[in-house]
Amino acid sequence: MEKLETARILADNLRSxxxxxxxxxxxxxxxxxxxxxxxxxxxxxLTELLYVPPWECDREIVWNYVFKDSEDSWEDVLRKVELAREKFNPDDYEKFCEEYERFYGSHPEGGAYE
Structure with missing residues (x-):
């Protein structure tokens, strides 16, 4: 089964x-x-299967779909996640993580993005 199909099935079940x-x-x-x-x-x-960038605003695309807090279709979610991936700058995220660790003493939730 294709990864996106697995993600869609998982998303549908979580929404339910x-x-x-x-x-x-x-x-x-x-x-x-x-x-x-x-x-x-x-x-x-699910966010890992879709390879969503670690920024919370990007992960909210998927969360809002699952929680039915948006009117997005599955195709809309995939388009928005793809756009988020295109805009994602790993250097900016690494800088953010360094500042976060310096301030809070731990890596931010969301994990590393490779």
Missing amino acids: IYGKFRGIDNILGVDIGEGFSELDNLLYL
Whole structure:
């Protein structure tokens, strides 16, 4: 199976799960999906499959699609991620990471981008 097809299937399943959580959250008034680190891991895997740059604003393209916070189609997401990849400057990100580590003492979330 092609990597993009795997990513699409994963995204569709995550959208479905998060949609169900939101329905239950609205009834209970409690965010029950918050405590499922496995879902966070799958969401991280999805961004890695799509090779999304590590900037949070770029990862939000995928997150907003999964959480249904945008009207983007799957094709829109792929186009936006591709544009983000084209604009990504590894030197700027490395500089950011160095400053972040100097200030916070650790590497920023999102990992390294190779």
